[in-house]
Amino acid sequence: MAPSATSPPENDSNTSRPKILIPEKVSPDGLAILSPHFDIDQPKGVSAEELISIIPKYHGLIIRSETKVTAAVLAAAKNLKVVARAGVGVDNVDVASATTRGIIVVNSPSGNIVAAAEHTIALLMAVARNVPAGDRSLRNGGWERSKLVGTEVGGKTLGIIGLGKVGFKVARMGVGLGMKVIAMDPYANPDMAASASVTLVADLPSLLPKVDFLTIHTPLIASTLDLISTAELATMKPTAKVLNVARGGVYNEAALLAAIENDTIAGAGLDVFTSEPPAPNSPAEALCRHPRVVATPHLGASTIEAQENVSLDVCAQVLTILQGGLPTSAVNAPLILPEEYRKLQPFVKLVEKMGSLYTQHYSGKGSKGALTGKHFDLIYEGELAAISNTRPLFAALVKGLMGVVSEMNVNIVNAQLVAKEKGIVVSEIHSGSHSDLAYASIVTLRSEEGIISGYVSGKTVYISRIDKFFASFVPEGLLILLRNYDRPGKIGGVGGILGRHGINVRFMSVAALEDAGRGEGEDEALMILGVEGNVGREVEGELRGEGGILDVSVVRL
């Protein structure tokens, strides 16, 4: 069966434990979570070509902003289940390509927010008070007091573009410094902004001419690339200074350099660049050397605390994913609330088993077993029906259906794509609470050829129905399903055949027709045997030949 987000990975044939590659400096705190379970490699200075050549043997990749996880890297990563970004920005990861391949990308959305906001304030104060210039001068034997007169930030206007997690923290810190804070973010919550004494404005023309300091805290996306360029800078006060602790490219670097050189604006504090480190002879390099620019080498998240946070955050998620669970911060998967996760987890296992049972039980029965073009109803009854986000169950079904017939790595990230590609249509039906249900929740998989139902008790999953037969058995290990006439002596005959072939019977359950379902000639039962041993074609043939046996299927769950 192909490994996925809902099952532990198969190991590379040369290793005994799954392997994790960490080509950048990641705090050891999180690595301690992983080392008991996985082999961790931390090579230094891995080039793009080297990454492509070594990635096939790894199941997890943990990175920061320096490693470029390109489509070519992901194409070579035949065992990879997860790319974990120990930080926020995933602009160095080809997320679309990872999604297509079913590779989960996770990040740490909040671990370094305080660090980034504080670094913004550090740059704000540094550019306002010429701290680096004073330090440089003194080191060179100077004592330049009059040349380095700064400006106070208290009472000044701080403009923020992007009032998300970092932007909002910066806003609160700015207010704390006595600044007037105005912000532009079309998706910001106006109530939250008002509660933090931030005035929201509708657009850049309403913001730029007013600010003494401008800071951007958006991601770098198509709509924010070159957000501030020559035209925008020209509308600002010549005394204004700009800050960038978000991503290189939100200010056009050439335009920013020109604006500082021709006194359109007064200076800049920059932590991030379009190319890191800045390319030789590029505008970014000239900005870094400019006397009115304070520059740092992408240090926004580089605090001990932030690195501990992000490391713990992503390593916990890598462990969860590689052990078959759902991550808390997947970039390319639907979010699921923790309380929903607790409720859903056993059902994820159940539905995957049901899908796998479906494919194996109905396969070999002519075209009826084929999955392409098949329509399934996945029906949730009882408490489960009240949960709206059942995407993990949908994914578990597709994985279960496909897992036994395909090498494809199906998981919550790519399940919809895979289902579409294979022509599998699943209608999820939330059928509400029924007081007469025997269990708190029942899941039913219904298709043209039959019905499979199941339930969960504690952490154990059970199948309660196959077609017209009602049973209760744990769908685990090697099972033989025998449809037979419900007459005495069947069990002995079957037991004799299995015994002759050295097959051990772990359990046996007989599923009968519901009384109401008994009609004329319906004297059938379904025998479910949990077995250990090798059930080959010969055994199957002998079972089929046994008098009164109508149908045999062997499934491994």
Ligand SMILES: NC(=O)c1ccc[n+]([C@@H]2O[C@H](COP(=O)([O-])OP(=O)(O)OC[C@H]3O[C@@H](n4cnc5c(N)ncnc54)[C@H](O)[C@@H]3O)[C@@H](O)[C@H]2O)c1
């Ligand atoms: N320098 C560092 O070390 C460092 C550290 C942490 C975060 N970051 C970067 O900071 C940025 C912000 O991070 P965050 O966690 O606050 O992100 P976030 O997603 O919480 O916030 C981004 C905000 O930008 C807003 N936005 C998007 N497009 C916009 C537009 N065109 N105009 C105005 N607002 C727009 C969004 O509505 C959102 O509120 C990211 O690029 C992240 O990678 C850098």
Ligand SMILES: O=C(O)[C@H](O)COP(=O)(O)O
């Ligand atoms: O996106 C982020 O989290 C920051 O830019 C931090 O990047 P880093 O992990 O490379 O310091």
